[in-house]
Amino acid sequence: MRKSLMRLTLRQLQVFRSVCDSRSYSRAAEEMALTQPAVSLQIRQLEELVGQPLFEYVGKKLYLTEAAEALKRASTDIFQRLESLDMQLSDLQGSLQGQLNLAVESSAKYFVPHLFAAFKRQQPDVSLHLTVVNRSQVIKRLSDNRDDLVIMSLVPQDMALEFLPFLNNPIIAVAPPGHPLYRAAKLTLQDLEPYPLLVREPGSGTRKACEEYFQQKRAHFAQILEVTSLDAQKECVVAGLGLALLPRHAVSLELATGLLRELPVEELPLFRSWCAVHARGKRLTPVAQAFLAFIREERAQISALAERFAGTLPATTAGS
Incomplete structure (x- = not known):
């Protein structure tokens, strides 16, 4: 092991991790209750011990070097x-x-x-x-x-x-109380197809589970509206913008207060x-x-x- 690495201090690593997380010397200084020159000094001393630069600016944005990525992983372990x-x-x-x-x-x-x-x-x-x-x-x-x-x-x-x-994470279909399907006694996924479907952004686990299930059940929704947060998705359903398939845990309050209604779809809940x-x-x-x-x-x-x-x-x- 390089002898210089034995001189690393935990305080230097704390400051370094703060700069990594905030990508800013000034924000790291604020978080650590230090001055910006003090943060700069700690990083400069750390770079001397490591023997390589840790950060570089491209335009006005701060990026981690390969050495910084390696040091970040090591500091996480420590x-x-x-x-x-x-x-x-x-x-x-x-x-x-x-x-x-x-x-x-x-x-x-x-x-x-x-x-x-x-x-x-x-x-x-x-x-x-x-x-x-x-x-x-x-x-x-x-x-x-x-x-x-x-x-x-x-x-x-x-x-x-x-x-x-x-x-179990049961995924159910929900609609606002005034929706045309609200009073149906029994529904299928195909009965939902004519209506707009509110979905989360790509990368959402609920969206992935539902898309795989739709494919399995040969259900096709022509009108898709994408919403990038679950709370906004619920609010859009309450506002009458469409239907949604949501985890029951996430809509328990809305179901209990009557803001949303669970639709009696034969193929649901989808359990994960x-x-x-x-x-x-x-x-x-x-x-x-x-x-x-x-x-x-x-x-x-x-x-x-x-x-x-x-x-x-x-x-x-x-x-x-």
């Missing part, structure tokens, strides 16, 4: 090991402490806080850092080892991953499982291990919790 050590020391003292870094697909953001709250009642000294992204961003974060665990459905088969399914996922061989922190153990062992409690998100119509069997 801080994860220190966090794990802190948790292990707390565990030896008889209490589990630390932070769970969790990334979730956007449609899981309604249920997961309640799931973590149930976990926290057993482990009151743990905290949560929650990142909400779409499916394609979750996959990128898995590749970059950004989180302790991710919650997603449709786990990629072409990646070396460990996953634990723990809850929420899974807790991490890279195969990843060294999990004690908090992450405890959270996995909780969702593995507390199925009855999780099922009871999910009842609160059941919506207003009884579930039907998914189409084969």
Whole structure:
């Protein structure tokens, strides 16, 4: 090992990671409560120890060099090991402490806080850092080892991953109360085809699951309106702009208050499982291990919790 690397300090790595995340010396200085010259000095000293430039400007935008990317990966490992050590020391003292870094697909953001709250009642000294992204961003974060665990459905088969399914994610068709299909006793997917369908952006897990299902069921929607957030998608349905297929967990409040109605489509709900996922061989922190153990062992409690998100119509069997 280069002797110069032995002189790296954790403070230098903290400043470096802040610049990486913000792509700005001034924003990093603000975040770290330092002056901009102090940040510049720390990065300059770090570059001298590494022996290569870490950042470069193209136009007015700051980019990471290859050396910076390598250092960023190494620093992530270092801080994860220190966090794990802190948790292990707390565990030896008889209490589990630390932070769970969790990334979730956007449609899981309604249920997961309640799931973590149930976990926290057993482990009151743990905290949560929650990142909400779409499916394609979750996959990128898995590749970059950004989180302790991710919650997603449709786990990629072409990646070396460990996953634990723990809850059904029923996808249902919803419409506003005044819609022509609202009072139908029974519908098929083909009955929905004449109406505009509101979908999420490419990269959404719900959109991917629905598109695959439509293909399987030979359902074709000529009028597609793309909306880039789940909350906006729900609001567009409430406004009468079209129908949508959405996770029931995400629309429980709207169903309960009558803002939306679940359509009795024979082929729905479409069931997918929420899974807790991490890279195969990843060294999990004690908090992450405890959270996995909780969702593995507390199925009855999780099922009871999910009842609160059941919506207003009884579930039907998914189409084969």
